[in-house]
Amino acid sequence: MSPNTPYCIATKELSLWYGRFQALIGVSVEIKHGLITALIGPSGCGKTTLLRCFNRVNERYGNVTTTGEIRVLGKNIYDPDVSLIELRKAVGMVFQRPNPLPISVYENVVFGLRIHSPARSLTRSALDEAVERALTEVGLWEDLKDRLHRKGTALQLEQQQKLCIARLLPLKPRLILMDEPCSSLDVEGTRAIEELMFALKGQYTIVIVTHNMAQARRASDECLFMLMGELIEHRRTEDLFLTPQDHRTAEYIEGRYG
Amino acid sequence: MDTQPIPERAPVVRPRRSPWAVRGEWLLELIIRFCGISAVLFVLAIFFFVFREAFPVLGREGFSLTQFLFSSEWYPTSATHVRYGTWALTVGSFSVTALAMIIAVPFGLGAAIFVSEFCGPRLREVLKIVIELLAAIPSVVWGFIGLTVMSKLIVDLTGAPVGVNLLNGGLILALMSVPIIVSIGEDALKAVPDSYREAGLALGATRWQLVYRVLLPAAKNGLLAAVLLGVGRAVGETMAVLMATGHAVHIPLGVLDSVRTLTANIAAELGEAPAGSDHYRVLFLTGVLLFSITFVVNLTADLVIRGIRRK
Numbered sequence: 001m002s003p004n005t006p007y008c009i010a011t012k013e014l015s016l017w018y019g020r021f022q023a024l025i026g027v028s029v030e031i032k033h034g035l036i037t038a039l040i041g042p043s044g045c046g047k048t049t050l051l052r053c054f055n056r057v058n059e060r061y062g063n064v065t066t067t068g069e070i071r072v073l074g075k076n077i078y079d080p081d082v083s084l085i086e087l088r089k090a091v092g093m094v095f096q097r098p099n100p101l102p103i104s105v106y107e108n109v110v111f112g113l114r115i116h117s118p119a120r121s122l123t124r125s126a127l128d129e130a131v132e133r134a135l136t137e138v139g140l141w142e143d144l145k146d147r148l149h150r151k152g153t154a155l156q157l158e159q160q161q162k163l164c165i166a167r168l169l170p171l172k173p174r175l176i177l178m179d180e181p182c183s184s185l186d187v188e189g190t191r192a193i194e195e196l197m198f199a200l201k202g203q204y205t206i207v208i209v210t211h212n213m214a215q216a217r218r219a220s221d222e223c224l225f226m227l228m229g230e231l232i233e234h235r236r237t238e239d240l241f242l243t244p245q246d247h248r249t250a251e252y253i254e255g256r257y258g
Numbered sequence: 259m260d261t262q263p264i265p266e267r268a269p270v271v272r273p274r275r276s277p278w279a280v281r282g283e284w285l286l287e288l289i290i291r292f293c294g295i296s297a298v299l300f301v302l303a304i305f306f307f308v309f310r311e312a313f314p315v316l317g318r319e320g321f322s323l324t325q326f327l328f329s330s331e332w333y334p335t336s337a338t339h340v341r342y343g344t345w346a347l348t349v350g351s352f353s354v355t356a357l358a359m360i361i362a363v364p365f366g367l368g369a370a371i372f373v374s375e376f377c378g379p380r381l382r383e384v385l386k387i388v389i390e391l392l393a394a395i396p397s398v399v400w401g402f403i404g405l406t407v408m409s410k411l412i413v414d415l416t417g418a419p420v421g422v423n424l425l426n427g428g429l430i431l432a433l434m435s436v437p438i439i440v441s442i443g444e445d446a447l448k449a450v451p452d453s454y455r456e457a458g459l460a461l462g463a464t465r466w467q468l469v470y471r472v473l474l475p476a477a478k479n480g481l482l483a484a485v486l487l488g489v490g491r492a493v494g495e496t497m498a499v500l501m502a503t504g505h506a507v508h509i510p511l512g513v514l515d516s517v518r519t520l521t522a523n524i525a526a527e528l529g530e531a532p533a534g535s536d537h538y539r540v541l542f543l544t545g546v547l548l549f550s551i552t553f554v555v556n557l558t559a560d561l562v563i564r565g566i567r568r569k
Contacts, residue, residue, distance in 0.1 A: 057460055088462035095460075099453035102476045111458075115467045167461070 038220035042258035092168030098160035100152030158189035312542035350517035357428030366439025393437035404502030427503035446480020486559035
C-alpha cells in the first residue's frame with residue numbers, strides 16, 4: 001500500500017445494508033493524511049458503521065452488504081487480492097469500551113507482533129524494546145514499568161484505553177480508528193486520551209467517532225457531519241462549527257435535535 | 259440531586275391482611291427454605307448412612323486400612339483366606355477414566371470450539387440438539403453398545419482375545435463424557451466477552467490465532483471445569499463400565515486387558531453379600547472411597563469455576 005496518495009481514506013458512493021436496513025447511503029468522503037478527523041452526528045446516523053468499514057470489521061456480522069468503493073492508502077480494500085490481515089495491521093482500531101485482552105500488560109502490547117511475525121524472529125530484547133517504546137509513546141511506561149506482568153484487565157479504565165492504543169503501535173499502523181474512545185472515561189481520562197491523540201497526530205492519521213460535540217470541536221482538524229446514513233457536511237472543524245453550510249448541520253450543532 | 263424537605267406524612271391506614279394469608283406466607287417461606295437447604299441435608303445423610311454401614315469393619319480383626327487401599331488382592335469370598343484389597347479396582351477406575359479423557363478431551367474441546375466459533379447458526383442449533391441427545395442416552399444402552407458392537411469391533415481390529423476390556427470401557431466412557439465437555443466448554447467460550455474477539459480481529463488475527471491466543475486463555479478456567487466435570491462423570495459411571503470392561507480384578511498392563519472399576523465392583527457384588535457381613539461392609543467402605551474421589555474432583559471443578567467468576 002503506497003503512501004503517495006493524496007488521501008488516506010477515500011470512499012466513493014459507499015452504501016451499506018444490515019440485512020434490509022440501509023445504514024449508509026452513497027457516502028463519498030476523503031480523509032487527509034496526518035490529521036484528526038471527527039465523525040459526528042446523532043445516534044444511529046451511521047458514523048460507527050462508516051468507521052467500521054475502514055478495517056472491514058463490519059463483516060463479522062454476516063448479513064452485511066456493501067456497494068461502492070473504499071480506498072485505504074490508495075488501495076481498494078474490497079479488491080480480491082487484499083489481505084484482511086494486512087489491512088487490519090495497517091489500520092488500528094480503538095473501541096468504545098476499553099478492551100485489553102485478559103493477559104498481561106506486556107503480552108497485550110506484543111500481541112500484534114506475535115500474531116504477525118514468525119515466532120523465531122521475535123527475540124526477547126526486541127519485544128522488550130517494543131513494549132517500552134509503545135508504552136512510553138502513550139505515557140504509560142512510568143506508571144507500569146514495574147507492573148508489566150499484571151493483567152491488562154486489572155488496570156484503571158483510562159490506563160486500559162491507553163493500553164489499547166499502545167498495543168496498536170508496534171505494528172506501525174498508518175491509520176488509527178477510534179470509536180468513541182472516551183465515552184466510558186471521566187474528565188481526566190478524556191483529557192489524557194485527547195492529549196495522546198494530539199501527540200500521535202501527524203505520525204498517524206486518526207479518525208474518531210464522537211458523540212461529544214465539544215470534543216469534536218476541540219480535538220479535531222476536520223469534521224464530518226452525518227445524518228440518517230448520509231454524509232451532510234465535511235469541512236475544517238472551525239468552519240463547520242462557525243459557519244455551517246447546511247441547515248441540518250447548523251441545527252444539530254445548536255442542539256435542536258440529537 | 260436537590261434534597262427537598264420531606265413533607266409530613268399522614269398516618270397510613272393499611273388494609274389488614276387475614277391471618278390465613280400471613281400464615282400461608284410463613285408456611286411458603288418455610289417450604290422454600292427447606293428446599294434450599296435440602297441438598298446439603300441429603301448429601302450429609304447419604305454420607306452418614308454409607309459411612310455407618312461401613313464403619314464397623316474398620317475395627318475388625320484381620321482388616322487393615324492399608325491393605326484395603328493398597329493391596330490388589332480382592333478375594334471377598336475365599337473360604338480359607340479372605341482378603342479385601344481395592345488397589346486393582348482403584349487403578350481400574352483411574353485407568354478407564356484416564357483413557358476416556360485422553361479420547362474425550364481433544365474431541366470435546368474441539369467440538370466446543372467448532373460449535374461456538376466456527377459453525378454457522380443453523381448448523382450450531384442442529385449440533386447442540388444432537389449433542390444433548392447423546393447426553394440423554396441411558397448408560398445401560400451404552401453398556402449394550404460396548405458389549406455387542408464395540409467388543410466385536412475391538413476383537414476384529416486388534417485381535418485381542420476378549421473385546422470387553424479397558425479400551426472398550428474407555429471408548430464408551432469417552433462417548434458418554436463428550437457431550438458434557440462440549441456443552442460446558444461451549445458455555446465457557448460463549449462467556450468470553452465479544453469485545454475480546456473484536457480486539458483480536460481488529461489487530462489482524464486469523465480465526466485460529468483468535469482461538470488459541472485469545473479465547474483459550476480467556477476461557478481456560480471454564481474449559482478446565484468442563485474437563486473436570488467430564489472426569490466426574492467418568493469416575494462415577496457404573497452400568498456401562500460394568501458391561502464393557504470385562505470385570506477382571508487385575509491391574510491392567512495394556513489397553514487390551516480387562517479391568518474392574520470401583521463402581522462396577524459394588525454394583526456386581528452388593529446383591530450377593532449378606533447384609534451386615536464383612537464383605538457387605540467393605541463394599542460400603544469402597545463406596546466411601548469412591549465418594550471421596552468424586553468429592554475431590556467436583557470440589558476442584560467448583561473452585562475452578564468460582565475462580566472464573568471472580569475475574
